[in-house]
Amino acid sequence: MKKFLKNIVRVILFLLIIAAGVIYFYVPRLVIEMKNPLLYKERPIDVTYSEVFPNGEEVTITSYDGILLNGYFVPAERDTAKGTIILLHGIRDHKESYEELSSKLSKEGYNTFALDLRAHGKSEGEFNTYGAKERKDVSAVVDYLKEKGYKNIGVWGRSLGGAIALQALGSDYRLGFGVIESTFSDFNTVVHDYTKLFVGIDSYLFSDFLVKRAGEIGEFDPTIVKPLASCKHINQPVYMSHGTADDRIPFTNGQQNFKALASAQKEFEAIPGANHGNVWYIAGDAHFYKIINFLNSTTSKK
Template identity: 40%
Template sequence: MKKKIIYTLLIVLIILGIGSVLISKYVLPYAIIQPPKVSLDITPSDLKLNYSELDILTKDSIKLKGYWIKTDSIPPKSIVIFVHGIGGCKEHFLDLSKNLTEIGIESIIMDSRAHGKSEGQFCTYGYKEKEDISSIVNYIKNKNDSIPIGIWGNSMGGAIAIQALEHDSRIEFGIVESTFTTLNDIVYDYQKAKTYGIGLSFLCNIALNEAGELGQFKPDQVSPISSVKHIEQPMLIAHGDHDENIKFEYGKLLFENLKSTNKKFIAVKNGGHFDLSQKGGNSYKQAIKNFLVMNSKQLQKSSKSP
């Protein structure tokens, strides 16, 4: 009887193991790199913003959809490229863009590849997106070669922003909120959270390797913690100390390893993953505004210097 029970348990464990490997190879990779496409039924005109629609072609011929939000200030102090998180869309930044117009800053809000109304089947967490950001920078430079360019990303968008800052020195300052250190780390963290604290790193490796094959990218090279070691542009990094999705410690590590000497870290007390502005309140908003205005002015002055 005891042997029969042991044999049955062994069979069940084998079936579960095989099932887990199959799920890791054929299901989880799509969950990692193929987010649902979301768009909100709102346009800049609904907020009475001055804007133009954008179609920007990436290096690998994917069309990105977005808006250039304009200010009445002539010339504008700077322009900020906004980068949303996984499953997000450009419309999430409309209110922020409106706030920036009031201080003389323009913005580009885009649906990242495989998101919103942009083309592309898979996202790669910055591996290809950093090149997409460079295509956006090219477009800006063709329209206005003297305007200072910044980038602002949260969650996955923050990881993209960090890699773009390393990749393209024409991006002159950055704001990063609530992002991760490496793609390997965050995939493992999410897996562990979904399996009641049980870490299965070998299954994560299978899923990531397959995701890399599908998306034609190298997951091991998606490493914001490596990128920050080469970034010299001014940066502000913010992270909530109660972030439920991405560890607060990741934000601190990114800041500590950041090469730039012009840097600021904001620990938002009781801040979660999506509510830094709400939990940070007026002091957080003012810190962001000060960083933007100060760096925009300094860059404007340097661009006018003989």
């Protein structure tokens, strides 16, 4: 019996060691490793940017740390563009999700540069750092557009892309305006919210651990990923929207970000009843033209 109990204890200890190792080394990777085999499901691309916009140009840009970023430039359907907008997609998505928006913006007189975020799509990189490194990637795109002679450069981001856009606006004042959709205010908080949503664990101790380890594995400082703090340094015009029934990033995040904006020209649109994924379905074309009117009033002054 004693030998049997000892064997049971050994098995339990072994399993606990394995579990601890998985939690310490693997689970935090689920937060930042975009193509992790456990979570990654490649989103099909029905048609590429080059097929939809043969008059555009696929571009490869080298970021500050040597990562190659893939993007696609679509010119405006007019001789003189009103401005150029960098489009930033959401988590585990790719630039092709913005093909329809690029078409609409082109017709309205805006160039667009749709970017595959690092670790997404055709861009290099293993880890998503939620803006710690991506804000500098946006600056690399601005460098490229400036070298090409484009003016009135702004940024449009959705969800993760919105958080990156806010951080870029707060650190690179060459960006003249921003459109921010359904984004979070703080990295630590959003990790907590998502952990609670998917795992059912309501523990800041656990989410704090995930954030710390994710930073160590991804080699970035998670304490600087605070879009809310970036808002206090943003003076550029910003249009912000958020669904009131957002089931991923609470509506209050959008309200907090908007209130913190230092911008003299800013506008907030609450989308009644919209969750995280159906803002455009609920809001319709009226939402798009509200943004266009805002952009036109901004770029006409430059």
